[in-house]
Amino acid sequence: MNLFQLRAFDAVAREGSFTRAAARLFISQPAVTGHIKALEEHYQITLLRRTARRVELTEEGTKLAAITRAMFGLAEEAQVMLEANRQLLTGRLEVAADGPHMVMPMLASLRARYPGITVNLRLGNAQETLAALLSEHADVAVLTEVEPRKGLHLQALSESRICALVPEGHPWAQKTKGVQLKDLDQVIMVLREPSSITRRTFDEACAQAKVQPRVLLELDSREAVTEAVAAELGVGVVSSVEVSHDPRVAAVPIIGEGLVNRHMIGCMERRRDLRLIQAFFGLAPER
Structure with missing residues (x-):
């Protein structure tokens, strides 16, 4: 099994685009396309469906994406743990929010404290924001009126x-x-x-x-x-x-x-100790 091919597939599944996947992996778009083509041909399976507007997962692709997201998510957590004693000089944080008004001041504070951190912000309604967090398409989220549930860590915001x-x-x-x-x-x-x-x-x-x-x-x-x-x-x-x-x-x-x-910050419980996520939680004003 070729991990380069799986990582390319995982990036496309997360980003919904070959172009954004290439940017995520810091490789060329043809390289991403080649890795996925080789993966599909080797296993005689169709994982992605290309449309005029975006890339969609097939049923088999959806099943594989759940596996690769967990697999590379653990690899990312291992990397963060090994680098826990390093200063937050670089990194990427995926943030979701159900409105811009509270998250923007927090991002400004993050930028001031850690100028090397890159942030990808996705704005949506309450359901979309929670779904992005639970599916781990977002590392942290600013949420409104979310009930506690197993596996979800919440901190009151305002x-x-x-x-x-x-x-x-x-x-x-x-x-x-x-x-x-x-x-x-x-x-x-x-x-x-x-x-x-x-x-x-x-x-x-x-x-x-x-x-x-x-x-x-x-x-x-x-x-x-x-x-x-x-x-x-x-x-x-x-x-x-x-x-x-x-x-x-x-x-x-x-x-x-x-x-x-009630507004709050959330992340997955098993990821709450990651240094970058802790940094974002630390931006919440004291109540």
Whole structure:
């Protein structure tokens, strides 16, 4: 069995691209292609399906990828352990986050302390971020409202509060102390999709308080919600950590039960002692 061929396959499986796999391995793209072609021909198996946009794994490829990810993951852990006493002069950290607002200051601190570290940041919704961490496509993740589970190490980061987003000229814009949740009953609203953590927290709080807003629009991004509110299509909701400095809108705290979200940093339990992951956890502000 040729480990060079397996490593090339593992890189393509992780990156979903021959070009990015070549960059990951610091070899040429033809070399990556050659290794995988030789692997497939030797074992008379099709591992990858090339499409116009990306590379997809076949059923056999998916099974092999699970093995190679674990195999080379252990090799990477062995390398980190052997170099544990060295300073963090170089390295690569795969970070996932369900929003940019909290992770960006942490990356700035990481850059200031360890300028030689390369970071690959993937942003997605809450489900995508957790999936990236559990599948080990990310080393660490900044997550919201994740329940503890076996094999997952979580550290509290901060809390945020759900706010109402209103046009700048709205009567509530001057209520700096906040508005009552009950005041949103029958109010026309423009909200994120139901899978959004902010939307889910808001919906649960409304159900508990027996408040029934009138949802006019469901939108797939916080930027779209801001634009809809600025256009006076309705009242939106936004997390207090995601409030943008947009003069067209104002964020007002909503007063009520169940309107707080917990944010945390996570990694796989078996990898929590890796030096680079510890460095990232050390960036969390003291609470």
